[in-house]
Amino acid sequence: MISIFILLAVFILFYINTLTNSLCLQREIPIERQPSIFRTINILVTILLITSYIEILFA
DSSP: OHHHHHHHHHHHHHHHHHHHHHHHHHTTOOTTTHHHHHHHHHHHHHHHHHHHHHHHHTO
């Protein structure tokens, strides 16, 4: 089960990064700010994925 969840998590992170890149291009966010935006979004999504896995594990 964990391998399926990890594959799904990698796909979700990749897709979220693609959407974030589209947002940065559309809103013309400066290059200097983009790493912090990507870092923040990736950390928040990772926290959500970990809590989702823990919730599924103990359900």
